[in-house]
Amino acid sequence: MNTTEKIIIYQVFTRLFGNTSVCCQQNGDLRTNGCGKMDDFTKQALHAIKKMGATHIWYTGIIAHATQTDYTAYGIPKDHPAVVKGKAGSPYAIKDYYDVDPDLAVRPEKRMEEFAALVERTHESGLKMIIDFVPNHVARQYHSLAKPAGTKDLGENDDKTQAFSPNNNFYYIPGQALGGDLNLYDAEAGRYEEMPAKATGNNRFDATPNVNDWYETVKLNYGVDYIGNTGCHFDPIPDTWHKMKDILLFWAAKGIDGFRCDMAEMVPCEFWGWAIPQVKAVYPNLIFIAEVYNPNEYRNYIFNGHFDYLYDKVGLYDALRAVTCGYASATSITSCWQSVNDIWSHMLNFLENHDEQRIASDFFAGNPFKAIPAMIVSACMNTNPMMIYFGQELGESGMDSEGFSGRDGRTTIFDYWSIDSIRRWSNHGRFNDHLLNDKEKDLHHFYTRLLTLCNSEPAIAKGEFFDLMYVNRNTWKMDEHKQYAFLRKYGKEVLLIVVNFSEMPMHVSVNLPQHAFDYLQMPAQAACQAKELLSGKTETISFSPERTVNLDLPALGGKILRITF
Incomplete structure (x- = not known):
């Protein structure tokens, strides 16, 4: 890893970036609203992202996930719509850890070849490539068709009569079917049946999750007995650990440069401390980024879990958001860096990502220019990485009512949609500012200037x-x-x-x-x-x-x- 380079990550929601549909309909399906493809990341597109100062690109939503779109023509079973959020589905409800999402391919039957071409184009452009690793939960109907020969599927050998067993990949509620206040019936597909019910991804260890839970996912079992409270069972190494390490190695072998690990703190740190060194022994330049929100666990996940970088969300992000909105004093910034001073180089700074509300939304600042001071601070304070979310540099407001994702100030991760500012910036693949308004041009110029300074100025980079x-x-x-x-x-x-x-x-x-x-x-x-x-x-x-x-x-x-x- 080049330690003299300041990492600048451009996060992009892959299925939305290249979608040129102008008239998307709320809750529209793939046919109606269209979908961006991996092929939309052309040399011109990647050059434009690189020119902005990015060193890495995080393609969000690469791995195959549950969807309401019918891909049975390609041998992919349909998902029951009652356990899929949105027409497109959440990229964090993985249904096959060994496959690329077919939505992203021009030719779904060639999706893995198209992914390999994306890796090659990304590297040719001078960018490094990050994808998601989603370790805590999978789609309710998880089943891998693409797994290597001889690989056992998750849950294949589980003893479903046991609520918890260190040999199981899932947690069960024996004798109870999935129910609660969820509407599990669909007119076409009938009622979704799950017997016995599996524990839900956000640590609901009962059969009755509600609509505010991660009801479309099931929790993976890493050997922690949440049900009987008998503690951790890490010796011998749980079966899930081996399976997840193999998945990391599978994708690392594709030539990627890093993983952003979703909700890493919901997986025991001991797993990371066991798995990451083994993966890095084969691929020493891989970086691992953890989504961790508990500051009391930061040092554990860095020093014992061997993560390279952690989200600085509850520290710097929250402080800069509050100062930008006028709720807090700029003096609070000092205490942020002081609280992580010994691990500062491991903290990933950002003002937007797919989970957070857009700066320009009515729920944050209402004006993207209000965050310029915060961006300067976030990008220039230290040598640690900086991340922006696609469209942030254009003042994207995230104020659409796309479907499952309501008008909440976020760009949807559940629906088929097209991002107006990104669509105009791409200008049919030309990637120029001809279709941007003056304010968007000014903001894009600012981001480009600031982010390129991060590595052209040694005082910022190192x-x-x-x-x-x-x-x-x-x-x-x-x-x-x-x-x-x-x-x-x-x-x-x-x-x-x-x-x-x-x-x-x-x-x-x-x-x-x-x-x-x-x-x-x-x-x-x-x-x-x-x-x-x-x-x-x-x-x-x-x-x-x-x-x-x-x-x-x-x-x-x-x-x-x-x-x-």
Whole structure:
């Protein structure tokens, strides 16, 4: 792994990216609304993503999952619609760990060949490739048709009379059928029958999940007895561990560069600590990203689970969202990095992903430009990875009512749909700004400039960090609740980064402490030329502990000033 490169991940929901349908219907099926394909990630498309500053692309929803679309013509059994969310289905309800989702293929019978071609094109474009690994749960009707010869299917040898057995792949509720307040009847397919009921993916160990549960999934058994509370049964190694390690190795052999591991903290850390080193022994450059939300478990999943990176959601994301929306002070940013200072290089920063509401939605900021200060902070604070979600760079609002996913400020992961901003940016495969409005062009330019700086500027990619806020509180020319300032230093260059969360332009005076000059080994300068990297303009500033740095900051913006010694 190239440790001098700052990882910039472009997450894309694969089935939506290339869909050019203009008039999608709510709850429309594949025939009505269309679907993007792996082939839509052309050399031109990948070049455009790379040009934006991305180093990695995370193709979300590659592995075959439950769907209401009929693929029986290709030998794929139909899924009962009562246990599928949305017409397209959730990409996190895996129905065959060894297969590519047929929705994504121009020729479904050639889906694995089309995937191999996508891997090749991605690498030819200079990007590295990440896919999902969904370890905690599978679709209710999971059955692998594509598994290698000699491989036993999940649940194939389970003793269904046992609620829990370390040899079982699933948890059961013996003697009870799946029921509760779920509507398990469909006019065409009849009633969905599951006897005995399996435990539901969000740790419902009973036969009566409700509509707010992950009712379309079943929980995988890694040897933890949640039902009888007899503890962990990890010796001998549970059967599920071996099966899931084999799945990781299967996809790693396809030439991918990393896994984003869904709800990794719902799987015992001991499994990761056992599996990841074995996979990396064969594929040492693979990266593993964990979706983990419990800060008390961060160090466990890094040091014992051997993950490379963890979501920084409940720390930096939540703080920057609150500051952007005016609910919190910018001073809260300091405590975020301090709480993970010893593991900061392992934290993945983001302001959007498929689970979170869009910045431009009515539920977040209502305006994508309000998050520009947060983006500068998130991308430039340290050497750790940064991720954006496709359409974020265009101000996509996520305010469509697509179907199963209602008007909730998120881009649907359950429905067939087309993303207006992405469709216009692609402009029939040309990937230019001809069909974008002026605000979208400006935002796209900002994201491109900021994200490319992350690796063109050594101080951001691999430099040291110094928080300036402790000497800028309660000063008469800087509002610590609306402005945030820090330094990045590498070699003979230092970056002074100051952002303004206020909707008013501000003239600020930033104090630089003597300790910063001593710690970063910087010479003081009464007056020096500083290049502002976002605009390209040059400013004359004082860079000394004896005098403040006086700056004019744009509303909802910031400056990245480079000083060379």
